[in-house]
Structures are given as C-alpha cells and as structure tokens.
Amino acid sequence: MKSRGPWAPPPSDPPAKPKSLPATSKSRRSSNFKPPAQNRKVAGNVALAFMAVLAIAVGSLSGLMLVYSVNLPQIQDLERYRPDTTTELYDVHGRLFGSFALERRVVLDYDGFSPLLRQAVISIEDKNFESHWGVNVFRVMGAVYHDITSKGRAQGASTLTMQLARNLFLSNERTAGRKLQEIFLSLQIEHNFTKQQIFTLYANQIYLGRGTYGFEAGSQYYFSKHAKDLTLPEAALLAGLPKGPNEFSPVVNPDRAFRRRNTVINAMLEDGAITTAQADAARTAPLGLHIEAPPNSLAPWFVEEVRRELERRFGSDRVHEAGLKVETTLDLDLQETANRAVLDGLAAYERRHGWKGRLLNVIAGGIALNAFKHPDWNGPVQQGSYIHGLVTGILPYQVTAKVGNQQVVLTPENWAWTGFKTAPEFLHEGDIVYVHVTGQDGGNLTGVLEQDSGTQGSLLAMDNSTGDVLALVGGRDFDMSQFDRATQSERQTGSSFKPYVYTAAVEEGATPGEMILDAPTSFGSYTPHNYEGNFLGEITLEKAFADSRNIPALKLAQRVGIHKVIDTAHRFGVTSNIPPFLPVALGSVEITLMEHTAAYSVFPNDGIRIAPRLIRRVTSADGIPMTEPVPEVKEVISAKTARTMMVFLKSTIEPGGTGQAASELHHALGGKTGTTSDFTDAWFMGFSPSLTCGVWVGYDSRQSLGDKETGAHAALPIWMDFMKTAIAGKPDEQFPGDLKGSAPAFATHVASAAAGKVGPG
Structure with a gap:
C-alpha cells in the first residue's frame, strides 16, 4: 500500500474541496502571487530613502575628509623635516660658550634620550604608545563623553603622535575640524614612521618652557646636563612639563612642578616601569635645579660681534635657525680673566674716589619691593660676580639685600671703605646697591659693598701671530648697556x-x-x-x-x-x-680700542699687521665647511723700523717709564700709557711676544675720571691683572729682535700662523 501525504484524500472518496484561506495565507503558498501595486511602491520608497541616507552619510564623510585633508601637508614634508636648531659658538679649545636661536633646541637621535626619560614620557602622556595606530579610540571616546557631560572641551585625548602632528603642522585652536586634521595626519605618520622615529621627532620638538624646545635643550637649561644622563626625579620633572610648560615651571611655580613630577613618578610605578623603592626615593627628592648660565653671558660683547659678522655673511634667518657650528677665536680662560680684571679695576677706581651715594630708590619711584626685578638677575649668581641688589632690610650693623631669588648680607667690614660706621647713615630700604659677591654663609650670600658711579672700561686681547681676538670686554655690565666700547666707541687716545x-x-x-x-x-x-x-x-x-x-x-x-x-x-x-x-x-x-690694539701688534710682529678676526671656521649642521676666514696680512713697516720702535716701547716698562709698574711681571713686555686732557680717557696699550692687549677706562659722558687718573693709574693695573694669566707658562718668550734668525724668516712665520699653518704665538 502506498502511503499518502497528509493532504491526499482516500482513493475511494471524491476529492475534498479545500477550505477557504485568508488572502495572506494564499499569497505565501502561491508562487504566482504578486503584492498589490501600493505595497510595492512603499517598499521601494523605503529602500530608496535608505540608500539616499547612506549616500549622504558616505558623501558627507568623504566631503569632510576632503575638506579637512585638502590643506594637510604631504607626509614627505615630515621626511624632509629639519627643525630650527641652535647655532653654537665654540672657543679655541672646543668649549661651548654662546649660541643664537629663535627656538633653543639641540637635536638628538633616539638613543640620546635616557630610557628613564622615554618611559616617563610614555607613562604620563601616552601609555599605549607602543601598541596604538596613532589614535587611541578609547581615550577619544572618553574625552568626547567628558566634553559632552561637562559642557566643555578641557579633556584631552591626544597621543604622542597626535601631539607631534599638531606641534609640527597645525594650530592649537580647539575645533572639530582641527581635531580631524590631527587624526588624519597621525594616521599618516604612524603608517610611514616607526615608533622610535615618532618618539624622536616628538622629543626634539616639544616645548618645555623658558624658550627651550626638546628634551635635550630642556635638560641642559634646567639641570645643566645631557638628556641621556638624567636621574629618575629629573626625567620625571621634564616629562611633566609638556602638559603646561608655564603652569608647571619649576622656576616660576616650584610647588606645582613638584606635584606634577610626583604624578609622573606614580604613573611610572603603575606601569611597572620602576619599583616602589625607586618611586619612594624619587618622590621625596628635591627638584634639584641647576639652571645654566644665560646664553652668551661669559662673553656677551664678543658674541654680539660674531653675530653681526655671521649675519653679514649668511643672513639673519640662517644664523638663528640653521644650527651652524662656529669655531671662534675666543679663549674662555682669558675671557674670564678679562671680565674679572676689568670689574676689579673699576671697583678699585671707585674706592679711590670715595662713596658718592646718589643711589636710585625703588620705593621713591613708586615701585613695591616685591615687584622690582633688576636686569642683572636674569641668571644665577656666582661667586666673584659684581651685581646690583635691592636693600630690603636695614639694621645699624647689618644690611640685607635681595639679589634675584637670594639674599646677600653685608656687615660693617663690608662697607668700611665708605667711611660710614652704621648702615642707616648712608643706606635706605629700597636702595639699589652694587655688590661684589664673595661667597656663601648658610642660606645667604656674602659680599662687599661696591659702587657703580657710571665708569666704564673695555679690554681687547689678540694673538700677535694670527690676529685671533682671544678676549673682549665691551663695558661694565652687558645687561645694563649693550654698547661695545671695544669696537664701537671712538675715544681720544692721548699719549x-x-x-x-x-x-x-x-x-x-x-x-x-x-x-x-x-x-x-x-x-x-x-x-x-x-x-x-x-x-x-x-x-x-x-x-x-x-x-x-x-x-x-x-x-x-x-x-x-x-x-x-x-x-x-x-x-x-x-x-x-x-x-x-x-x-x-x-x-x-679718536680711535676704537680694536683698531688701536691691532695697530700695536705690528711692533712685536716685526712690522707685519694682521687684521683681527673673531671667527676661525663655520660649518653647517651637517658638518659641511662653509667658511674659514683668513685675515688680511700685510707689511706696514720694515723689520728694522719695528725693532727700533721696540727699544722705545720696552723703555716704558723699565724703571723710570710711565708703565714701570708692569716690570714686576718679570717678562718680555712693551707698551705705552695714554691720558687725555682733563683725565677723560685713560689707556694702556701693551704686548708680550705672543699677545697684544689694550685697555681703556672712562665715562660714556666724557666727564673727568678725576685728578691724576692717568693711564698708568686707571688702566695699567687692569692690563697687568690680565697679563699675569696671559703670560703664565711662557717664561722664555722673547721678541723677534732678541731671537736668532733673520727678520724675513720671522715674517714668514707670522704669515704662516695667520693662515693657520702653524700654532699661535
């Protein structure tokens, strides 16, 4: 028997008439069923609307991408990117002493940053830096939520890559458009550069306050050391600065800087980058600042002369942005000696003429004590400095003066030369005084009261055989007056x-x-x-x-x-x-000191004049030589005439001569004093066989220095103080006329030395 399906009737019965079904049921079971025209129209409209919305969304997104990416820099620009770097000046021994920069930056490679610093930056700025693809989605979503709920835009969500993109190519405006551009650029950067390359670019670019850009420049400024040598507390302090270079500045806001540093340390501990013991020790450590001296403070007038010469040759933009390496003629040791000799000599002059007073008083000028800041206070105060201070406390036998962020305490023996026994006799709160810092006692500086009545002095020393300017002092205080009295001031020369x-x-x-x-x-x-x-x-x-x-x-x-x-x-x-x-x-x-000094070098040079120079060699940031100036060398007088003149010039130094005080140096020396009418200018121009040095003392106003203030009295002591160091280690020096050999042979030696073929002197 064949089985039947559930709908098949018995074979003996007639076919059953099916029951009527609802139209919908019929439609599902009939392959020939078609929906009514009205339903087909509705479905089509819905589908069309959906496609339209999708097209609009895609189009809008594409449009936004086009709008916000059309002006984006090409990623090739970053591959060729060279940040503005600092032009550096080096002395004859290769020591850095000055620089020029619009942005103070020293570029390093990845290994130039200590691992501690790299970890500190990642822990506080971008924990997932090594794993994300330029944008941290979770941080972005969290920031958006915060912005919406707080009705503000204070929450940041930038990765290191996004910060780099913004710092290099975009503005700091807080708009959605700029944020989209930042994201697009970050994705491109991550696609084309390794994590190490991205971190290196960031670490060299980021602003850290006080005019410094990049962690190397920041490390040198705040701690006077390289970024590779930072300790944990130091690295944490620097890593915390990008969030707010001014807000968390250890100079301006040390308390905030301390708390921010410890926040970085805690973040490193949470990441397992340091141990609990390390964190505990670092959190209790002091800030440990060791602020570097202001750029160009050791030889400011020399640096300015070099800057002017470089700008004449290469243009201002290149000098301040291209990171040139400039090998100068300066000898830092002699420069420091020159600085001290001029200031000590002027202080001795001031004491000879007694206390004049006439001090400026800030209170009388309507300025509060805590609001006053003297230009001298731009850098750290060092022992031996001559610096202006503000009197903040007066007792009969003690004076307290503010010097920058420190205090100097003066006692009666420190002002005995003035003739006053007690401080209130001649000083008042708010007076601006001049102090020679001699040391430190506990938390206070110690010093001697000096006087700055406006006298000025200048000194220039040059190597006889090369024309190299070894030291240059253009005045008493560069912060107070940038006028260069060695190269710009023309004064009467007297004798x-x-x-x-x-x-x-x-x-x-x-x-x-x-x-x-x-x-x-x-x-x-x-x-x-x-x-x-x-x-x-x-x-x-x-x-x-x-x-x-x-x-x-x-x-x-x-x-x-x-x-x-x-x-x-x-x-x-x-x-x-x-x-x-x-x-x-x-x-x-009237002659400048530089011209006068170069002229005097003709005599010990056997009649050969070598034009003074300040620059020996300039190379680009890539080490490519750009210029090696060779000074002009010419014969001015015959060797016979020069040697005859040396008889006259040496007689000045001998007993009975106007410069006889220099005979106590017991060295081969020559020179000439100079004093003008009414004692307005005092000079001493002199030389050893290897070096010529000129000194001038006077007032810018051309007032008299005072009776008997001759070149021998005012200028010669400064010259001698400098020359003691300059001739040290050269006991056997002799002038050409005292040497064996012909004058032409000596002239050949001088010309060769000037061309850099033999050593100086």
Missing part, C-alpha cells in the same frame, strides 16, 4: 698715539739715542706743556718716549710733517678721519 709719531720719525732716520731739547716752546699760537709741568732740557728720544714728554713728540711731528704722521697711523690700520693739526701728535684723534 698712546705717540708711537705713530715716533715711527714716522724713525723712518726718517731718528734713533733712540738721538738728543732732543725738552724746553718751553710755541708752534705759532699753540703753546703746549708737559704733563708734569716741568722741562728736562737735553734728553734722548728714548727718555722722552719713556717719560711720555709732550714737547719732544710735537717737535718730531713738526720735523717729519703732520701729514706723514697721519699717513703712518692709517698704514697701521687706523681708519679715523684725522685732521692735519699738530696737536694730533699728542692724541687728540
């Missing part, structure tokens, strides 16, 4: 001009042993006199020069003709316009 007169006479046949009459005389309506007010009668020219007698110098100038004297000075390198009047022979002409 220091006389060597040009005697040189012209020697070329006409004069000799040191020749006799000349030192007696009253007149030149037309001009009746000169000697400084001493007396006359010596018949004396040798050597005696006349050593004593700096005026009458013999004028007679020699008249004999050879004042035009020849002027021509001789110009041959020596003096560029001033000198009027053809006889008093020029006594130094009424």
